[in-house]
Amino acid sequence: xxxxxxxxxxxxxxxxxxxxxxxxxxxxxxxxxxxxxxxxxxxxxxxxxxxxxxxxxxxxxxxxxxxxxxxxxxxxxxxxxxxxxxxxxxxxxxxxxxxxxxxxxxxxxxxxxxxxxxxxxxxxxxxxxxxxxxxxxxxxxxxxxxxxxxxxxxxxxxxxxxxxxxxxxxxxxxxxxxxxxxxxxxxxxxxxxxxxxxxxxxxxxxxxxxxxxxxxxxxxxxxxxxxxxxxxxxxxxxxxxxxxxxxxxxxxxxxxxxxxxxxxxxxxxxxxxxxxxxxxxxxxxxxxxxxxxxxxxxxxxxxxxxxxxxxxxxxxxxxxxxxxxxxxxxxxxxxxxxxxxxxxxxxxxxxxxxxxxxxxxxxxxxxxxxxxxxxxxxxxxxxxxxxxxxxxxxxxxxxxxxxx
Amino acid sequence: xxxxxxxxxxxxxxxxxxxxxxxxxxxxxxxxxxxxxxxxxxxxxxxxxxxxxxxxxxxxxxxxxxxxxxxxxxxxxxxxxxxxxxxxxxxxxxxxxxxxxxxxxxxxxxxxxxxxxxxxxxxxxxxxxxxxxxxxxxxxxxxxxxxxxxxxxxxxxxxxxxxxxxxxxxxxxxxxxxxxxxxxxxxxxxxxxxxxxxxxxxxxxxxxxxxxxxxxxxxxxxxxxxxxxxxxxxxxxxxxxxxxxxxxxxxxxxxxxxxxxxxxxxxxxxxxxxxxxxxxxxxxxxxxxxxxxxxxxxxxxxxxxxxxxxxxxxxxxxxxxxxxxxxxxxxxxxxxxxxxxxxxxxxxxxxxxxxxxxxxxxxxxxxxxxxxxxxxxxxxxxxxxxxxxxxxxxxxxxxxxxxx
Numbered sequence: 001x002x003x004x005x006x007x008x009x010x011x012x013x014x015x016x017x018x019x020x021x022x023x024x025x026x027x028x029x030x031x032x033x034x035x036x037x038x039x040x041x042x043x044x045x046x047x048x049x050x051x052x053x054x055x056x057x058x059x060x061x062x063x064x065x066x067x068x069x070x071x072x073x074x075x076x077x078x079x080x081x082x083x084x085x086x087x088x089x090x091x092x093x094x095x096x097x098x099x100x101x102x103x104x105x106x107x108x109x110x111x112x113x114x115x116x117x118x119x120x121x122x123x124x125x126x127x128x129x130x131x132x133x134x135x136x137x138x139x140x141x142x143x144x145x146x147x148x149x150x151x152x153x154x155x156x157x158x159x160x161x162x163x164x165x166x167x168x169x170x171x172x173x174x175x176x177x178x179x180x181x182x183x184x185x186x187x188x189x190x191x192x193x194x195x196x197x198x199x200x201x202x203x204x205x206x207x208x209x210x211x212x213x214x215x216x217x218x219x220x221x222x223x224x225x226x227x228x229x230x231x232x233x234x235x236x237x238x239x240x241x242x243x244x245x246x247x248x249x250x251x252x253x254x255x256x257x258x259x260x261x262x263x264x265x266x267x268x269x270x271x272x273x274x275x276x277x278x279x280x281x282x283x284x285x286x287x288x289x290x291x292x293x294x295x296x297x298x299x300x301x302x303x304x305x306x307x308x309x310x311x312x313x314x315x316x317x318x319x320x321x322x323x324x325x326x327x328x329x330x331x332x333x334x335x336x337x338x339x340x341x342x343x344x345x346x347x348x349x350x351x352x353x354x355x356x357x358x359x360x361x362x363x364x365x366x367x368x369x370x371x372x373x374x375x376x377x378x379x380x381x382x383x384x385x386x387x388x389x390x391x392x393x394x395x396x397x398x399x400x401x402x403x404x
Numbered sequence: 405x406x407x408x409x410x411x412x413x414x415x416x417x418x419x420x421x422x423x424x425x426x427x428x429x430x431x432x433x434x435x436x437x438x439x440x441x442x443x444x445x446x447x448x449x450x451x452x453x454x455x456x457x458x459x460x461x462x463x464x465x466x467x468x469x470x471x472x473x474x475x476x477x478x479x480x481x482x483x484x485x486x487x488x489x490x491x492x493x494x495x496x497x498x499x500x501x502x503x504x505x506x507x508x509x510x511x512x513x514x515x516x517x518x519x520x521x522x523x524x525x526x527x528x529x530x531x532x533x534x535x536x537x538x539x540x541x542x543x544x545x546x547x548x549x550x551x552x553x554x555x556x557x558x559x560x561x562x563x564x565x566x567x568x569x570x571x572x573x574x575x576x577x578x579x580x581x582x583x584x585x586x587x588x589x590x591x592x593x594x595x596x597x598x599x600x601x602x603x604x605x606x607x608x609x610x611x612x613x614x615x616x617x618x619x620x621x622x623x624x625x626x627x628x629x630x631x632x633x634x635x636x637x638x639x640x641x642x643x644x645x646x647x648x649x650x651x652x653x654x655x656x657x658x659x660x661x662x663x664x665x666x667x668x669x670x671x672x673x674x675x676x677x678x679x680x681x682x683x684x685x686x687x688x689x690x691x692x693x694x695x696x697x698x699x700x701x702x703x704x705x706x707x708x709x710x711x712x713x714x715x716x717x718x719x720x721x722x723x724x725x726x727x728x729x730x731x732x733x734x735x736x737x738x739x740x741x742x743x744x745x746x747x748x749x750x751x752x753x754x755x756x757x758x759x760x761x762x763x764x765x766x767x768x769x770x771x772x773x774x775x776x777x778x779x780x781x782x783x784x785x786x787x788x789x790x791x792x793x794x795x796x797x798x799x800x801x802x803x804x805x806x807x808x
Contacts, residue, residue, distance in 0.1 A: 007471060007526055007535045033522045035476050041522060042474040044537075050474070067411060070446040070454070072439050073477075073542065074559050097501045097511070099558075100548050107501070107511075118437045118445060122412055131411045133448075138477065138542055144504050154503075155478050 001313070002333075003346040006030075008043050010358045021218060022292035023149025025304050029361045031312075038146025038154035045362065046291075048312040050157070053287045054136055056188050056309060057159050060181040064174075066132040066161055071114060073138060075106040079113040082264040091204050093141040095154075107140035112205075112261035112282060115162050120266040123278065126166055129268060130174065134161035136287070148218060150292035151249055161283040166268070168258075171279040175256060178283050182212055182252050189290060190307030192231075194297055195251065198223050200235035205255045205282065211235060213248035216296045223248045249293045252285045304363030305386050313344040314402060316364035320352050320371035329370040332380070332395055339399050360385070368398065405717070406737075407750040410434075412447050414762045425622060426696040427553030429708050433765045435716075442550025442558035449766065450695075452716040454561070457691045458540055460592050460713060461563050464585040468578075470536040470565055475518060477542060479510040483517040486668040495608050497545040499558075511544035516609075516665035516686060519566055524670040527682065530570055533672060534578065538565035540691070552622060554696035555653055565687040570672070572662075575683040579660060582687050586616055586656050593694060594711030596635075598701055599655065602627050604639035609659045609686065615639060617652035620700045627652045653697045656689045708767030709790050717748040718806060720768035724756050724775035733774040736784070736799055743803050764789070772802065 008030030015034055018024055023040070026032045031046030042050055061068070080086035086106070088094060095107040108114070115133070122128065139158045146154055161178065165171040179197070186195045195214045200221075202209040213223045213233060222236035222245035236245050259277035267275045291310070298305045308314065315336060319329040326347070333345045344364060346355050352371075359367055369381040379392040393401070412434030419438055422428055427444070430436045435450030446454055465472070478501075484490035490510070492498060499511040512518070519537070526532065543562045550558055565582065569575040583601070590599045599618045604625075606613040617627045617637060626640040626649035640649050663681035671679045695714070702709045712718065719740060723733040730751070737749045748768060750759050756775075763771055773785040783796040797805070 005469075005535075007523075007532070007537065009526055011525065033525075035478065035518060035522075036480050039476045039478045041476055041518070044471045044473060047472055047474050065409075067448045068451055069448060070451050072443045072445055072559050074439065074443045074544070076440050095501045095509075097499045100546055105499075114439060114445070118439075119411075121415065121437075128411070131409075133411065140478070142504055155476050 001344055003344055004348050006044060006344075008045065010361055018149070019147055020149030020151070020292075021299070022151060022295040025295055025299055025361070026150065026292075029304060029363070032150065038143055038152065040150055040153060040288075042288075045312045049291055049306070049310050050287055052310045052312075053189060053290055054157075054159070057185055057285055057287060058136075060185050061134045061159070061161060064132060064161075064177060064181055066134045066163075069133050069135050071108070071111050071118075071135055071137060073108050073140065075108050075114060077104050077106060079117050079265075080106065083113055083261055085113065085204060093143065095140045095142050108137075109139055109141045110158075110205075110282070110284075111135070111137070111160055112162070112257065112280070113265070116262045116265035116278075116280070119164070119278075123164065123266055123268055126268055126270050129278065130163065130165040130170055132161060132163040132174065134159060134283075148220065148292070150288045151218065151296070152220070153288070156289065157287050159285045159287060163281040163283070164262070165279045165281075166270075166276070167279055171256065171281055175254065175281055178254055178281070179210070182254065182283070182285070185285065186212060186214075186251065188309050189294060190309065191251070191294060191297055196223060196225060196231050196233035196248070198233040198235050198248075199238065200250075200253075201237050202255060206257055206260065208238065209253055209255045211250045211254075212252035214251045214293050214297060215246050215248050216293060217247055218296045219247035219249040221248050221250055222246065249289070249296065251290055251293050252283075254281065254283045256281055299363070302357070303361035306363045306365060308365050311363070311365050313342045313364050314366065315341055315343045316346065316359050316362070316367045317343050318346045318355050318359060318367060318369050320355070320369060321375070325370050325372070325375055328375060332368070332370065335395060336399070336402075339403060341399065341402050366402070405748055407748055408752050410448060410748075412449065414765055422553070423551055424553030424555070424696075425703070426555060426699040429699055429703055429765070430554065430696075433708060433767070436554060442547055442556065444554055444557060444692075446692075449716045453695055453710070453714050454691055456714045456716075457593060457694055458561075458563070461589055461689060461691060462540075464589050465538045465563070465565060468536060468565075468581060468585055470538045470567075473537050473539050475512070475515050475522075475539055475541060477512050477544065479512050479518060481508050481510060483521050483669075484510065487517055487665055489517065489608060497547065499544045499546050512541075513543055513545045514562075514609075514686070514688075515539070515541070515564055516566070516661065516684070517669070520666045520669035520682075520684070523568070523682075527568065527670055527672055530672055530674050533682065534567065534569040534574055536565060536567040536578065538563060538687075552624065552696070554692045555622065555700070556624070557692070560693065561691050563689045563691060567685040567687070568666070569683045569685075570674075570680070571683055575660065575685055579658065579685055582658055582685070583614070586658065586687070586689070589689065590616060590618075590655065592713050593698060594713065595655070595698060595701055600627060600629060600635050600637035600652070602637040602639050602652075603642060604654075604657075605641050606659060610661055610664065612642070613657055613659045615654045615658075616656035618655045618697050618701060619650050619652045620697060621651055622700045623651035623653040625652050625654055626650065653693070653700065655694055655697050656687075658685065658687045660685055703767070706761070707765035710767045710769060712769050715767070715769050717746045717768050718770065719745055719747045720750065720763050720766070720771045721747050722750045722759050722763060722771060722773050724759070724773060725779070729774050729776070729779055732779060736772070736774065739799060740803070740806075743807060745803065745806050770806070 263277040667681040
């Protein structure tokens with residue numbers, strides 16, 4: 001895409017009330033816009049990153065055999081009263097609203113109750129099990145504190161996966177597979193080396209849970225690493241040790257729910273016709289929270305450093321100089337696009353220093369410069385965002401590198 | 405996908421309170437689930453159709469040069485007070501809720517105000533214009549009547565496009581292009597021959613608007629066709645003629661907003677440094693409403709008849725008979741998948757009559773049967789959902805037809 005056509009511009013300053021690093025960088029670089037504390041819009045660059053993260057998660061969910069669905073935000077209170085989670089005494093994060101006739105509705109903060117209720121019509125026999133479903137769906141939580149940028153928001157996209165099995169043993173088997181698929185996701189988005197599989201409490205969901213915690217100063221949790229090699233940790237909330245803990249962001253969680261949320265809604269008959277409750281698990285990842293965490297752990301004083309798999313574009317092509325350089329840059333832009341390389345082409349009429357500052361802030365992995373030096377040598381000046389080294393490459397060599 | 409693995413099943417009956425044809429068929433066929441009046445979930449088959457419709461619309465929006473964004477549902481009342489649309493006297497469809505500190509929030513029923521407000525930071529000069537942005541975003545409307553299935557819901561996905569131009573003339577040029585792209589969309593989803601470009605009132609948006617109205621008994625609007633050849637009509641709400649009108653569903657609308665919603669938020673400077681308000685248009689299509697309308701106009705007493713471009717699968721492969729037929733069917737399933745043909749493979753242990761009834765209800769365009777007849781002749785029995793003709797084709801011939 002031509003940067004002159006991109007309707008967003010970089011900014012020197014984020015809004016004065018913004019205190020989180022991820023939001024400050026993402027707002028300054030034009031990825032997101034702040035509507036109010038804890039509520040953000042995704043602008044073209046931000047939506048590109050979000051969709052790449054969603055794409056990675058979707059691939060891993062599909063390879064688990066899970067089927068994608070899309071449920072509603074609006075919730076009838078009757079379903080949630082059956083499990084005790086309608087009451088503000090048990091769940092204090094509800095946004096509630098009303099129909100014209102006065103009937104109270106909730107805005108979903110999770111979906112165990114409606115999904116169990118919905119499945120009652122499809123599950124009656126052991127032959128209908130096991131299976132798993134997932135969705136990418138906007139959830140709402142009435143957070144009192146919302147100071148962590150897109151890591152903790154009042155409205156947020158959530159990937160929630162639900163598994164249904166005949167018993168604990170079958171559940172455990174799927175749980176292990178889901179755990180491995182989560183590890184692959186955190187590896188692909190570039191934060192595996194800072195992410196720990198962490199024993200934690202289960203909040204309104206279960207007695208205990210497992211979280212994936214990414215070490216970062218911006219984290220709201222404190223974890224103790226129990227095994228560095230296997231990347232395991234324990235959350236301070238269940239084991240308050242005296243030793244120094246590490247701040248971490250919860251980037252994923254997996255719950256062994258047992259039959260708590262399924263039992264009030266559905267049963268299955270075994271081979272002998274006897275009824276049993278269904279054994280359930282739920283598994284969450286917030287794609288925008290993940291995006292915010294990537295920014296927290298992969299950035300420097302100049303801006304963001306996107307990993308290749310989630311970067312908004314693969315190459316930032318920067319034109320410096322006059323009309324002849326422009327013709328060459330136009331040609332290289334066309335060639336890269338024809339080769340299927342995603343390029344942001346900075347064709348704007350600005351000074352080199354401004355273009356470089358914007359490129360560092362936006363954080364596209366590979367920068368390619370077309371200027372006088374390039375014109376003379378017929379080579380491209382190539383620099384990676386995470387390195388100071390400048391290399392001179394032919395266009396063929398660059399394309400080879402990018403498409404290998 | 406193997407139908408035995410699909411977690412949904414067809415149903416004989418829809419919920420007793422469901423009166424709309426589209427919802428009855430879509431619920432019975434396992435495409436959607438009803439949470440409450442006017443609120444539905446999309447199950448795997450339904451989400452596949454919805455995503456195909458979204459894909460078609462996205463292609464057309466991108467070819468207009470519009471940039472995709474994703475804005476929040478939660479809305480600050482201050483922005484809407486500036487245009488007078490916060491008041492329930494002017495807009496009676498708000499769902500409202502509150503933050504913990506008591507501050508009132510709205511759930512977006514459209515996005516003119518927040519988008520104009522957001523753009524104030526990016527638009528200051530005539531050089532920043534023109535441009536257009538769009539999103540696929542869940543909107544909320546507190547409907548008193550919600551009896552039209554997924555055609556009128558309280559929570560619904562909306563494609564909303566917004567255009568920004570320097571003046572009326574530049575706006576009109578884009579408006580005409582957007583109109584043509586809408587016609588292409590309705591053509592691609594298979595309802596062009598029943599869809600009319602209709603002059604209508606503009607509600608809380610503008611004095612007049614243009615709607616795309618699809619003739620259907622289930623429609624809530626009445627239109628008078630003014631030109632059958634050019635597919636033009638006028639809505640009864642602005643021209644209450646005596647003659648007989650046709651019932652129709654509004655599948656799209658385009659608004660010339662002028663400067664009503666931009667003026668309170670943003671201005672641009674012309675070449676001489678003089679300030680002007682920005683000229684704005686908005687253009688809506690509800691992908692789920694479109695899906696419901698397709699079902700209303702393309703179905704028969706047996707079930708749905710999906711057009712190819714939006715069908716959940718291209719081929720319904722139906723296995724009849726024993727283990728040898730199963731091996732052949734498994735092989736053909738693999739071959740079709742390898743050729744990139746989307747197949748739902750009915751490998752379930754059911755009687756032929758039940759399988760055919762389900763296939764008619766689900767409505768996949770091409771049915772391929774593997775049974776005794778097929779085994780003997782090495783040919784496939786092929787029937788289109790919208791025809792009674794049965795043809796015998798080789799697998800190569802079928803693939804040729806499907807991929808041509």
